[in-house]
Amino acid sequence: MSLLDHPSEAQSGMKIVCEVCGNLSIKPIDPANAGDAAPVHCRRCNAVRGTVADLRALARQSTDDFEF
Ligand SMILES: [Zn+2]
Numbered sequence: 001m002s003l004l005d006h007p008s009e010a011q012s013g014m015k016i017v018c019e020v021c022g023n024l025s026i027k028p029i030d031p032a033n034a035g036d037a038a039p040v041h042c043r044r045c046n047a048v049r050g051t052v053a054d055l056r057a058l059a060r061q062s063t064d065d066f067e068f
Contacts, residue, residue: 020042025044037051
């Protein structure tokens with residue numbers, strides 16, 4: 001378990017909090033149409049927050065906050 005001592009988001013390129021505006025929300029994506037490399041955008045300022053693949057990886061790690 002020692003590898004899990006420090007909560008790390010570095011593994012994923014997904015930014016949970018927008019670096020530009022500090023918002024937590026992302027624009028909804030359509031998993032049927034969005035490939036893994038499709039960008040995920042900030043809901044507020046439209047900055048790229050990561051990719052669909054990042055989002056999926058994140059959703060696998062934490063069952064908390066992300067709704068599809
Ligand atoms: Zn933003």
